[in-house]
Amino acid sequence: MKLDICSVVPAGRDATWALVMDIPKAATCIPGIKEVTPDGEGRFQATMQARVGPMGMTLNGTITIVSQNAEAGEAHFLVEAGDKRVGGGVKTNMSMKVTAQSDNETELEIVSDTTFMGRLGELGQPIIRRKARNTLEDFSKNLSKLLKAESE
Amino acid sequence: MNHQVRLKVNGTDHELDIPARRLLVDCIRYDIGLTGTKESCSVGVCGACAVLVDGEMYASCITLAASVDGAEITTIEGIAENGNLHPIQQAFIDHGGFQCGICTPGQVIAAKSLLEENPTPTEDEIKDYMMGNLCRCTGYYGILNSIAAAAKIMNEAAGNKAAGSGG
Amino acid sequence: MIDFEFHSPTSLDEAFGLLDQYGEDCRIMAGGTALVIQMKQRLSQPGHVIGLRKIGSLNSIESTPEGVRIGALCTQHQIISNPVIAKELPLLADTFRKVATPRIRNMATIGGGLVNGDPSQDPPPSLIALGASVVLTSNSGDRVVPLENFFIDYYETDVQPGEVLTSVLVPQAPAGSGAVYLKFLPRTADDYGTVSVAAVVSKGQDGTCKDVRIVLGSVGVTAIRATDAEDALRGKALTDENIRAAAALVKDAVDPLDDFRGSAEYKTDMAEVFARRAVEQSLASIS
Numbered sequence: 001m002k003l004d005i006c007s008v009v010p011a012g013r014d015a016t017w018a019l020v021m022d023i024p025k026a027a028t029c030i031p032g033i034k035e036v037t038p039d040g041e042g043r044f045q046a047t048m049q050a051r052v053g054p055m056g057m058t059l060n061g062t063i064t065i066v067s068q069n070a071e072a073g074e075a076h077f078l079v080e081a082g083d084k085r086v087g088g089g090v091k092t093n094m095s096m097k098v099t100a101q102s103d104n105e106t107e108l109e110i111v112s113d114t115t116f117m118g119r120l121g122e123l124g125q126p127i128i129r130r131k132a133r134n135t136l137e138d139f140s141k142n143l144s145k146l147l148k149a150e151s152e
Numbered sequence: 153m154n155h156q157v158r159l160k161v162n163g164t165d166h167e168l169d170i171p172a173r174r175l176l177v178d179c180i181r182y183d184i185g186l187t188g189t190k191e192s193c194s195v196g197v198c199g200a201c202a203v204l205v206d207g208e209m210y211a212s213c214i215t216l217a218a219s220v221d222g223a224e225i226t227t228i229e230g231i232a233e234n235g236n237l238h239p240i241q242q243a244f245i246d247h248g249g250f251q252c253g254i255c256t257p258g259q260v261i262a263a264k265s266l267l268e269e270n271p272t273p274t275e276d277e278i279k280d281y282m283m284g285n286l287c288r289c290t291g292y293y294g295i296l297n298s299i300a301a302a303a304k305i306m307n308e309a310a311g312n313k314a315a316g317s318g319g
Numbered sequence: 320m321i322d323f324e325f326h327s328p329t330s331l332d333e334a335f336g337l338l339d340q341y342g343e344d345c346r347i348m349a350g351g352t353a354l355v356i357q358m359k360q361r362l363s364q365p366g367h368v369i370g371l372r373k374i375g376s377l378n379s380i381e382s383t384p385e386g387v388r389i390g391a392l393c394t395q396h397q398i399i400s401n402p403v404i405a406k407e408l409p410l411l412a413d414t415f416r417k418v419a420t421p422r423i424r425n426m427a428t429i430g431g432g433l434v435n436g437d438p439s440q441d442p443p444p445s446l447i448a449l450g451a452s453v454v455l456t457s458n459s460g461d462r463v464v465p466l467e468n469f470f471i472d473y474y475e476t477d478v479q480p481g482e483v484l485t486s487v488l489v490p491q492a493p494a495g496s497g498a499v500y501l502k503f504l505p506r507t508a509d510d511y512g513t514v515s516v517a518a519v520v521s522k523g524q525d526g527t528c529k530d531v532r533i534v535l536g537s538v539g540v541t542a543i544r545a546t547d548a549e550d551a552l553r554g555k556a557l558t559d560e561n562i563r564a565a566a567a568l569v570k571d572a573v574d575p576l577d578d579f580r581g582s583a584e585y586k587t588d589m590a591e592v593f594a595r596r597a598v599e600q601s602l603a604s605i606s
Contacts, residue, residue, distance in 0.1 A: 001577060053436055053474030054346060055362040085361035123362055129576050130473050130540065153324040172325035172368065175355075195356055196423060197509065208396070208425040214355040215426070218325040219348060219370045265421070283508050284420025 003132055004111040007140045011147035013100035016108060017073055019147060020096055023063060029142035031135060036063075048081070050131045057083045057127060059090070073098040088118030090128060104151070108143070110136060155218040161186065162230025168217070176212035176220060177201045180227055183217075188228035188257045192286075199285030202258040202265075203227050209265040228257035231264060239309070240264055240302040249298030251289035259285050263299045271307055275300065321364045329373045331483065335458050338481050341367045347483065349392055349431030352423055377430070377485055382407060386490035391430025391483075395442075396421070398429060407491050410498040414445040414517070417502050420509045430484045433469070436476040436541070443470065443542040444517035444534040445500045449489050456485040463488075467534075470541035493530065496521035497604035501597045503589055506580060512537050513580040514589040518597035520557075522605055528552050531565075533598065537580075538573035538590050545572040548594065557602060566595035 009016055020026050023044050027036040034047040042065035050057045061081025068075040074097045082089025094112040101107050114132065116125050157168045161184055168183055177191045180203065189212060192200035196211035203212045204226035231238045240263050243249065250256040259282070266273060266281040273281070278299050287295060328334040338345065345367035348354050357363040371377065377392040380401050387407055389398065395415040398404055404412050418424055418441050432442055433453060443466065451466045455478060462482070469477050478484060492498050498519040502512040515536040523529035531552050533545040545568065552565040575586035 053472070053476075055357055055474060057362065123357065123360060126473075126576065126578065127362070129578065153322060155325050172323055173320040173358075194359065196352060197420070199420070199422065202422060209422050210426055211352075211420075211422040214352055214359070216325065216348075216351060216355060216368075216370075218327070219351055219372060221327065262421070281421055284422055 001114045001116070001129055001132065002112070003114070003136055004109070005136045005140055006107065006109045007144070008101060009106050009108050009140075009144045009147050010104060011106060011151055012104050013073060013098055013106045015147060015151065016098045016106040017070060019143065019150075020098065020108070021065075021068065021070075021075060023065070025146075026143065027063075029139050029146055031138045031142075032131075046081070050127060050135075052127045052130065055123065055127065057086055057124060059083050061089070082118070083124070086124050088116065088124065091115045091117060108140065110140070112136070155221075157217050157221045159184075159217070159220070159222075160224045162225070162227060170217060172216065172218050174217045176203070176205075176210070176215040176217045176225075179217035180212060180225070186227050186229050190254055190257060192254065197284075197286075198255070198258075199262060200255050200258040202261040202285070204261060204265060207268075209262060226261075228260055231260065238264070239305045240267070240299070243298040243302035243305065244295075247298040247301050248290070248294035250294070255285060255287045255289075259287065259295055263302065266299070267303055267306060271303065271310070273299075273303060278303075320358050321361065323358075323365055324367050326367060326369045327373045328369065328371070329375075331374060331376070331456065331485070332458075334369055334371065334374065334483060335481060337367070337369050338483075339458075341369075342480065345369055347371060347434070349428040349434075350394065350426040351431075352427045353431065353435045353437065371483070380404065383488075386488050389429055389487045389489065391485050391487065392428050393430075395424040395427050395429065395432075399424065408449065408489055410445050410449065410492065410500060410517070410519070411442075411489065414441050414500040417441050417500070429487055433466070433487070434476055434478055434484050436470055436472075436474045438470070438473060438539055438541050439511035439537040441500070441502060441512070441515060441536065444515055444536040445498075446487065446489065447534045447542055447544060448498065448517040448519045448532040449492060450532070451487055451489040453484050454486045454488065455479070455482040457482045461485075467542075467544055473540040492519055493521045495523075495529070495605060497601040499597050499600040499604060501593050501600070503593055511580065514538055514575075514586050514593050516590070516593045516597040518594070518601045520598055520601040520605070522557065522602065526557065528555055528557050528561075531598065533565075533569065533594055535569065535573060535590055535594065538575040538586055540574070543572055543574075545569045545594065547572060552598070562595055562598050566591050566598065569594040 024036045027033045032049045036046045039045045044063045048059045059081040064078045066076040077094045079092040092114040097109045099107045155172045159166050181187050190200040191213050192198045196214040201213040205223050262285045346365040348370045377390040379390045399412050399415050447467045455462045500517045502515045517534045519532045521529040531549050535543045548565045548568040555561045570591050573590045575583045577583050
């Protein structure tokens with residue numbers, strides 16, 4: 001499942017880069033994220049809850065910074081997460097790129113590719129697919145809000 | 153949490169004290185001991201778990217036993233007539249309606265349900281009704297032939313019109 | 320499945336009491352075909368399940384001046400084989416006939432399916448195209464909601480805490496109208512559609528489109544009424560050209576997901592194709 005989003009956030013390139021690379025802080029912009037704890041160099045354990053109507057999934061997993069290039073403003077992440085009760089999980093390769101538009105506007109582009117693994121069940125996969133797009137959009141919106149609040 | 157469940161299975165009354173989460177297929181197989189009914193897909197799609205609940209064909213793998221408290225259940229063990237195989241069962245033997253047998257109890261229950269609703273189904277009507285019963289072995293023609301043959305025999309016995317005149 | 324307590328109220332009042340007592344920790348079960356699968360997969364883990372099967376007042380079908388009133392616990396099979404439905408709402412019988420397998424149709428209820436809120440299920444497009452509304456009953460009485468406003472999001476409906484959907488009211492299709500439900504099933508016959516469309520078309524005396532309703536399933540987070548397409552056809556001559564032009568607008572109304580039933584792009588294209596066919600076939604069925 002490929003998803004990408006491109007938005008303009010109200011902050012300078014360096015401030016934007018600093019925030020997206022601060023995983024525990026940036027993760028607070030993802031709806032449903034419960035805990036993010038460091039687990040070695042460039043690795044974090046995270047828990048995320050996805051609710052759809054009366055149903056819910058709890059995804060536990062690892063976020064790994066695969067590579068980062070501050071000068072180019074590009075970073076690659078690997079997210080591997082699963083729900084123990086439902087079974088199965090997801091593996092997402094994500095790239096982020098920040099490009100300065102002006103002194104206090106930065107274009108943020110996120111490109112992701114998700115593979116579904118194991119038995120997620122008849123409903124599990126559509127739930128994640130539905131939620132993933134909303135989640136990416138909300139992440140971008142919340143990031144903008146956070147950057148704006150920080151610059152004030 | 154346990155729930156009191158009364159079921160009449162193949163004519164015999166049972167009073168059970170079982171967890172609320174007990175599925176009807178597990179109740180039939182383990183609490184009551186009738187293992188003819190099979191579980192295959194677990195999501196109600198394949199038809200192997202078909203039983204009759206108050207005369208209607210249900211998927212017992214997605215039915216909570218507690219939710220059918222008081223019902224009359226018919227399983228494959230209950231369709232023989234006076235100690236003789238039901239005409240549908242005999243037809244399955246005579247016309248190659250099974251190989252490994254795992255889907256067969258569900259196929260027979262479905263066929264019985266079909267012929268009760270429509271004693272003279274056309275070939276298309278048989279296919280349409282039986283579409284919810286999957287088989288990995290026979291390629292389905294043996295099953296269709298068995299049901300058509302059973303319908304003919306049952307109708308002759310009951311003095312009905314010839315099969316194929318619609319239902 | 321995680322352990323839970325099962326309740327079998329024999330009256331609506333008893334059910335309301337249980338809903339009040341257990342709040343968010345309970346789920347209501349009608350036929351159970353959707354709920355039990357969700358619980359088996361642990362996507363839903365209520366501490367209490369309230370089964371409605373023993374409440375006797377919810378499974379009748381009757382013709383009223385406002386339309387046909389269908390009790391929420393009527394099974395799909397009951398609806399398919401009911402003479403009132405066959406006479407006054409044949410589109411409904413046709414639609415329910417296309418659901419899943421005979422087992423599911425014996426177990427699943429009209430009310431349970433609606434409250435489930437799954438946009439890929441067959442009944443909502445036809446019910447919305449017929450202008451159906453649902454009656455939500457609670458301790459405070461009845462609340463009537465047009466079905467087209469009832470679905471909010473994927474698996475989310477307008478049912479409020481303490482409410483039970485007790486009946487569905489379906490007006491008869493207008494005189495001089497045709498109605499059809501098309502389900503595009505490139506895969507197995509018991510599956511959800513890749514795309515599905517319900518259309519009800521009324522022809523005026525002058526041969527123009529007096530009214531039209533086009534509702535699609537499986538192409539969004541809820542069933543979708545293609546109002547722009549409808550507006551483009553209403554009042555116009557029912558020519559091939561006008562029907563095609565209206566169907567083309569359906570593409571902007573839908574928002575499908577990529578999955579094993581088709582890519583988002585393919586489903587969007589098929590939404591247009593099947594909307595056009597549904598309107599054409601509805602027209603053709605006007606006697």
